[in-house]
Amino acid sequence: MRLKKWTYSRRYNIKAIFDKFPHSNVIFRTINQFYFVYIVNWSEKDPVVTKADLEQMEQLLNEEMGTAFFYHQRKSQIRKTERMEEKPSEKSNDYR
Numbered sequence: 256m257r258l259k260k261w262t263y264s265r266r267y268n269i270k271a272i273f274d275k276f277p278h279s280n281v282i283f284r285t286i287n288q289f290y291f292v293y294i295v296n297w298s299e300k301d302p303v304v305t306k307a308d309l310e311q312m313e314q315l316l317n318e319e320m321g322t323a324f325f326y327h328q329r330k331s332q333i334r335k336t337e338r339m340e341e342k343p344s345e346k347s348n349d350y351r
Contacts, residue, residue, distance in 0.1 A: 289326040
C-alpha cells in the first residue's frame with residue numbers, strides 16, 4: 256500500500272488517500288506526537304479495511320510526517336513487543 260496524497264483539514268486533522276482504497280478518505284488525528292486513524296469514510300467501491308490495513312496506514316502517514324519514531328514508541332506497541340519477547344513458559348493469562 257502507498258500513500259497517494261494527504262492534506263490538512265479542519266481542527267488539525269489530516270485527510271489521506273491510499274492507493275489500495277482510492278475512493279475512501281482516511282481521517283487522522285494527533286495523539287501525543289504521532290498520528291492515528293480517527294475515521295475511515297469507506298466507499299463500497301474499495302475492499303474492506305482490516306486492522307492490518309489501519310496499522311499500515313498509520314505507519315505510512317507517520318513516516319511521511321516525520322513522526323514515525325513517536326509512533327513506534329507508543330504504549331500499545333511497546334506492550335505488544337514485550338509480549339512477543341516473552342518465553343512461552345513465562346506467559347500468563349493476565350490480559351493488560
